[in-house]
Amino acid sequence: MDTAVRTADVPPIARPECVALGAAETARTADLLAALRPDEWRAPTDCPAWDVRAMAGHVLGMTETFTGARRMMTDMTRGGRRAGDGPFIDGLTSLQVEANAGLDTAELVRRMETAGPRQARWRGRVRLLRAMPSKEEINGATETWRLGFILDVILTRDTWMHRVDVSRATGRTMVLTPGHDGRIVAHVVAEWARRHGRPFVLHLTGPAGGTFTQGTDGPTITLDAVEFCRILSGRAPGEGLLATEVPF
The missing domain is CATH 1.20.120.450 (dinb family like domain)
Structure with a gap:
């Protein structure tokens, strides 16, 4: 992991x-x-x-x-x-x-x-x-x-x-690499976390993914990294913390 x-x-x-x-x-x-x-x-x-x-x-x-x-x-x-x-x-x-x-x-x-x-x-x-x-x-x-x-x-x-x-x-x-796409996704995750301010554990799968945390006792979310960004951009529905959009 x-x-x-x-x-x-x-x-x-x-x-x-x-x-x-x-x-x-x-x-x-x-x-x-x-x-x-x-x-x-x-x-x-x-x-x-x-x-x-x-x-x-x-x-x-x-x-x-x-x-x-x-x-x-x-x-x-x-x-x-x-x-x-x-x-x-x-x-x-x-x-x-x-x-x-x-x-x-x-x-x-x-x-x-x-x-x-x-x-x-x-x-x-x-x-x-x-x-x-x-x-x-x-x-x-x-x-x-x-x-x-x-x-x-x-x-x-x-x-x-x-x-x-x-x-x-x-x-x-889609061509995806950890050093390029993973960096873009990680920065999106950090901004998303600042915007909602709640605790979580986030497991993002795929070449652009990784595991991210904020605080303790929050929900655990597992998603494909690209799909996570699609949700935050408003291209797919999101519930709970995933309803917080990030600008793209």
Whole structure:
């Protein structure tokens, strides 16, 4: 059995680690997309409005949005206008899907391969903009995130979760390793634990899994590591402590 890790001992993800994780995740996503057959691009995903092709357009758009300050500010301004009174993220992702809808899949993959390393490098260089606030809805409440949290954590989580989505939609086995995927999952576990603050023992199975604890006399939960993240992202129902969502 894995040695249990206290969630308080899981280190934060920050520079330069976020650069390595971001670059690796966009590369794995590009590899997955490059391997798809023509019919697989039309498969429905766990995001009801998007098939695989539309989801890939969003992922490419989000990757390219964060390759430079001017591009980021332009896209965020346009996304806010598109959203109107609705959630900002819906406006931004809608624009990304629309902007990339006309690309053939080979060009989409090529641009993903190019933008991934650029995004990772820029995320590691950003200094002054890191304190910029952003309002986000999670667990029924409005939170204020700093751009640094989005750059260091959320962009990689978002791409990772969409790689999960595409793998499930196409029936392809997801590439998972302890050093990359296990690190992302462990950080999700630690944030989940902080958000609900309750004791537990969590056994996550699979290559990205591990055993995590917080406090004493809490419930014992056993789940596949990827399924655990799907539940916390709202893609599958969760009860008890698993009803506490974590942003992806």
